[in-house]
Amino acid sequence: MSSYSDLKKTAQKEVASYHASEQGIIELTGEDSFNFLHNQSTNEIKSLKAGQGCNTVFVNSTARNLDLATVYVGKDKIILLVSPNRTQFLMEWLDRYLFPMDQVKLKNVSQENAVFYLYGEKSSALLEKWGLNPLKDQPFASHEMREINGISVRVALGTDLGLTGYTLILSSQQASNFQEMLSNAGVTSLSPEVWEELSLEQGRPLPDYELTEDYNPLEAGLWKAISFDKGCYIGQETIARLNTYQGVKQRLWGLELSQPVTPETPITVEGKKVGKLTRILETEEGVKGLGYIRTKAGGEGLTVQVGDATAKVVAVPFVTHL
Structure with missing residues (x-):
């Protein structure tokens, strides 16, 4: 195999x-x-x-x-x-x-x-x-x-x-x-x-994990699936406001973890919660995950704590952050 x-x-x-x-x-x-x-x-x-x-x-x-x-x-x-x-x-x-x-x-x-x-x-x-x-x-x-x-x-x-x-x-x-x-x-x-x-390694958000009503598509990194020039549609006012005023409070990132932890585990920096782990995968190349992290906490290159694991925040190909 x-x-x-x-x-x-x-x-x-x-x-x-x-x-x-x-x-x-x-x-x-x-x-x-x-x-x-x-x-x-x-x-x-x-x-x-x-x-x-x-x-x-x-x-x-x-x-x-x-x-x-x-x-x-x-x-x-x-x-x-x-x-x-x-x-x-x-x-x-x-x-x-x-x-x-x-x-x-x-x-x-x-x-x-x-x-x-x-x-x-x-x-x-x-x-x-x-x-x-x-x-x-x-x-x-x-x-x-x-x-x-x-x-x-x-x-x-x-x-x-x-x-x-x-x-x-x-x-x-x-x-x-x-x-x-x-x-x-x-x-x-x-x-x-x-x-x-x-799908996890690419960062493709999935329903029940990253695509839930806890998050909006800008946070999920789905900018390429959004037109900011079109007319009114369901949810348009909120998305336009978030884009105009740079109001995206959290973003989806990849994580390289030191050890396995349970999905839904809080992500912390210096003891303060900054996000949540959504999915995890144990591979031959190490433990990988996806999670939402507060924009103000940082992004790619940031070191965070996820339960008992230390993790490095990495970019994933599918999502876009502007």
Whole structure:
């Protein structure tokens, strides 16, 4: 069995796949879909054309995190990839904001579709081998429908973890055939456990851990999923105020710990609480974690105490701090 270090290297430098079998997918149809989604989430949606996409965040009225989603605009529909444990919640939450006259239809199509992620610097070479356009030099979430050995696949640039690679969406009926095709091509398949480890190491915030209503998307480092130029949307006033007045009180950081501790353990500096540990992972390279730390306490390079462990604060690739 390959070690985590080997699998991580494959996902970064070679090519590895992950079948996100629990991925949530919501489909929006109707002529008001663009305006509706634009008004319910943080990023610029209305200006997107077919074949384009973006990340966006759903927040509540006080701009607290509900979920991070990826939008793909098709010719006659919008596809929304959401977290597995947020699909039904978001279906109900979005439905509450639909008015009788709105020409918008929401449908949970998670069961009808399968999502695979291709990670690694050689993933584009694999697409080229299959005769596909690897969408090089295109913006994140650019996508197009293609045939791969008779299987219709939506190929999108970028991945859920911020790693180099692609997101592939296809009929769930073809999932086993596609998995076999990946295996025959020599692509390493990642387990859910390895995916979770990679998500922590990349700093990808997850629901129930970093994406909770205790925090807002600026604190979670999701600046790239927010448009500060668009009009009103749920939570917009709070986010605009935080940005204008530099009011982000805490930020999500990576942690390199001296020993394992329990998630939710307070993070302290000189005996004063400055944050909280959200997740932890024991790896061959040491103990790593994610946690929120008060902005005034410092950031990258700071030494903190987490329970009985000493930890160094480090940057993680997925998040952005401005």
